[in-house]
Amino acid sequence: MRVGVGSTNPVKRRATESALSSIPELTVESVAVESGVSEQPFGERETVEGAVNRAQNVLDAGEFTLGVGLEGGVAEIEGADGLFLIMWAAATDGDQIGRGAGPRLRLPDNIADRIRGGEELGPVMNDALGTDDVPETRGAAGVLTNGIIDREDGLRSALAGALGPFVTGFYR
Template sequence: MRVAVGSTNPVKRRATETALSGVTDASVDAVDVRSGVSEQPFGPSETIEGARTRARNALDAGAFDLGVGLEGGVAEVEGADGLFLTMWAAVTDGERSGLGAGPRLGLPESVAARVRAGEELGPVMDDVLGTADVAERQGAAGVLTGEVIDRESALAAALAGALGPFVTDRYE
């Protein structure tokens, strides 16, 4: 089974490989596609739309059996204070689709304020940490949990949920 993940980010590719590790004939290709949403998706609707668009565009990028879209965003959560990092995954074969979510992680207010003001989370985290490309390593998830989880495992969990209709007959 040929699977396209709609991103060339190595973390997203590894997350896809991890989520598909139990599928013996799966091979994963990373393809550069557009999400159709802003660089920093805000709210679940925009983040889900980005994941779905990436999945469709990845599937259409070649002779693939499945398209995968992984999208990180930020959102306010009803009943909770603050701004949260969120992760969504979408999978499609052109006829069926699946959707899954990863953990929601509260952002420190100093980071949340900058994101609310229009900055993208990855560069804000790089600035706060005095580093570069945190989004291609442990991600904000790893930094904010002391490496209990990282971006790859959070995205893999979201994708595992989205794969349900493709790995079990429980959705028929």
């Protein structure tokens, strides 16, 4: 099975490989595609749209059996105070599409204020930590949970949810 993941971020590729590890003869290829949403998706709707667009765009970009899109964003969650880091995944074979969500982590107020002010989460986290690799390594999730869960774990979980229509007959 040849799977395209709509990003060149190594964390997104590893999350895809991990979520699909039980499939024999699997190859996962990273492909740079547009998400069609803002660099910092805000809200569930925009984050889901980015994941779906990436999945469809990568499927259109090559001879893939399955296209995968993974998108991180931020959102205000009804019933909870604060701004949350969110993760969404989409998978498509061209006929059907699956969607799944990862964990939600409340952002510290000082980080949330900067995001609300128009900055992107990755650069804000890099600035807060004095580094330049948070999005390509543990992600904000890893930083905010001290490694209990990291970006790869969250994206893998989201993709596992999106794979339902492709691994069971319940969605037909």
